[in-house]
Amino acid sequence: MIERIGVLGAGTMGAGIAQLACLGRFDTYLHDPDPAALRAGEQRLRAGLAKGADRGRWTQAEAEAASVRLRAASRLEDLAGCELVIEAAPEDLELKRKLFALLAGVCGTEAILATNTSSLSVTAIASGVERPERVCGMHFFNPPALMRLVEVVAGDETSEETLAIASQVARTMGREPIRAADAIGFVANRVARPFTLEALRLLGDRIATHEQIDRIVRIGGGFRMGPFELMDLVGVDLNFEVAKSFWEQSFHEPRWQPHPIQSRMVAAGRLGRKVGRGYYDFGDGPHRPDDPKPPDRDPGWSRNPEVEDSVHFVAVPSLEEATLVELAHRPATTPADAEAAEIYFRSMGKHVEWVGDAPGLVLGRIVCQIVNEAHFAVGEGVATPADVDTAMRLGFNYPRGPFDWAEAIGPVRVVSVLDELRSELGEERYRVAPLLRRAATG
Numbered sequence: 001m002i003e004r005i006g007v008l009g010a011g012t013m014g015a016g017i018a019q020l021a022c023l024g025r026f027d028t029y030l031h032d033p034d035p036a037a038l039r040a041g042e043q044r045l046r047a048g049l050a051k052g053a054d055r056g057r058w059t060q061a062e063a064e065a066a067s068v069r070l071r072a073a074s075r076l077e078d079l080a081g082c083e084l085v086i087e088a089a090p091e092d093l094e095l096k097r098k099l100f101a102l103l104a105g106v107c108g109t110e111a112i113l114a115t116n117t118s119s120l121s122v123t124a125i126a127s128g129v130e131r132p133e134r135v136c137g138m139h140f141f142n143p144p145a146l147m148r149l150v151e152v153v154a155g156d157e158t159s160e161e162t163l164a165i166a167s168q169v170a171r172t173m174g175r176e177p178i179r180a181a182d183a184i185g186f187v188a189n190r191v192a193r194p195f196t197l198e199a200l201r202l203l204g205d206r207i208a209t210h211e212q213i214d215r216i217v218r219i220g221g222g223f224r225m226g227p228f229e230l231m232d233l234v235g236v237d238l239n240f241e242v243a244k245s246f247w248e249q250s251f252h253e254p255r256w257q258p259h260p261i262q263s264r265m266v267a268a269g270r271l272g273r274k275v276g277r278g279y280y281d282f283g284d285g286p287h288r289p290d291d292p293k294p295p296d297r298d299p300g301w302s303r304n305p306e307v308e309d310s311v312h313f314v315a316v317p318s319l320e321e322a323t324l325v326e327l328a329h330r331p332a333t334t335p336a337d338a339e340a341a342e343i344y345f346r347s348m349g350k351h352v353e354w355v356g357d358a359p360g361l362v363l364g365r366i367v368c369q370i371v372n373e374a375h376f377a378v379g380e381g382v383a384t385p386a387d388v389d390t391a392m393r394l395g396f397n398y399p400r401g402p403f404d405w406a407e408a409i410g411p412v413r414v415v416s417v418l419d420e421l422r423s424e425l426g427e428e429r430y431r432v433a434p435l436l437r438r439a440a441t442g
């Protein structure tokens with residue numbers, strides 16, 4: 001039974017995790033070796049509790065009770081009585097290894113030690129700890145107060161009991177835990193790789209502009225933000241660092257190869273929102289116009305194979321369900337064919353976007369690669385299909401999980417887009433996950 005939780009590191013993640021622990025009715029000890037960081041983290045936490053009460057997320061009384069449960073611990077030794085410590089110190093393997101060895105000494109052999117690392121190996125962090133079976137990952141998402149996902153990560157030696165306790169604590173904190181193996185990027189960060197990397201390929205191959213790709217992904221895919229808006233938000237430089245880390249850790253997996261556009265953007269200082277310009281310019285006004293409303297549907301609309309045949313069109317997951325149809329010219333498409341096709345799909349009540357021709361066009365290519373990555377992850381034992389879907393919905397607000405997409409699009413169609421991409425572009429990155437191919441062949 002866990003009653004007292006220590007949180008190591010009072011930065012962005014540590015303060016947020018400690019807030020969840022206080023609200024989960026745990027006695028919470030927050031430590032940071034930097035007194036200014038500890039003070040700032042404590043203030044952020046208390047302000048967060050008050051703000052949540054103002055917004056009705058919890059009551060004033062709950063906020064006050066949670067606030068009382070917080071102790072700002074100036075020394076690591078103050079964490080001595082904690083049954084679980086969650087580490088949220090900087091992303092540095094040597095530092096984390098050192099901290100875990102120290103924590104094991106301070107908290108004794110029974111305490112569970114969890115790391116919030118996003119990209120380091122839990123097994124490597126646990127390697128210097130006596131009884132590594134009580135070390136696991138508890139990977140929260142930013143900001144912890146709003147993102148409901150926690151990836152509970154099993155290192156090679158982690159015991160089932162440790163995982164069960166960490167999952168239970170995450171639930172008591174009001175989060176949704178999923179189980180993940182100690183593989184590069186765990187689940188959500190890994191399965192999200194194609195969201196930005198395929199978008200960069202599409203831009204590099206001049207299939208569409210970044211504004212078009214974002215619009216298609218938002219309107220057609222139901223994602224809250226397009227990939228270029230996302231890179232601008234998190235920082236083009238940080239996104240590039242993460243991309244390089246995946247590629248290097250995997251010994252150059254082709255699916256995870258970064259794109260030269262990323263290094264060019266960083267070299268140009270176009271780092272995103274934080275500097276006022278990235279893919280978009282963040283001047284005084286909004287960085288993009290609001291998305292338009294869909295055209296009115298003509299009640300007399302009916303399918304017309306002849307018009308559909310005169311262009312290459314892609315609607316995801318299906319023409320009936322799609323909100324947007326992407327159109328591309330075939331070599332034989334005449335201006336009259338193009339106009340007829342546009343009128344035809346608009347009168348079906350669909351948004352229309354013209355892009356360059358390539359298998360899957362924009363949304364199909366991005367989504368099929370996300371589905372493919374998810375099947376690789378499951379095939380490699382990283383997580384179950386249900387947990388992958390939960391991870392993508394709760395960790396990144398995806399409108400559907402990849403397995404849900406696969407079912408809606410149909411595995412046969414997903415595989416055919418990937419096979420066509422591989423054959424047309426000759427790139428290994430589009431090889432189909434064995435699990436997906438098996439799903440397609442039934």
Ligand SMILES: NC(=O)c1ccc[n+]([C@@H]2O[C@H](COP(=O)([O-])OP(=O)(O)OC[C@H]3O[C@@H](n4cnc5c(N)ncnc54)[C@H](O)[C@@H]3O)[C@@H](O)[C@H]2O)c1
Pocket residue numbers: 008009010011012013014031032033034037038087088089090091092095099116117118119139140141142
């Ligand atoms: N920021 C994110 O989006 C995010 C999301 C998930 C996971 N993470 C992971 O969470 C961890 C923390 O990230 P962050 O964004 O909160 O970083 P941060 O820089 O905001 O906070 C790190 C804190 O650790 C403190 N610190 C430095 N040395 C320390 C030590 N020896 N012992 C304890 N604390 C120490 C620093 O003073 C700072 O307050 C990293 O492992 C990161 O990969 C970050």
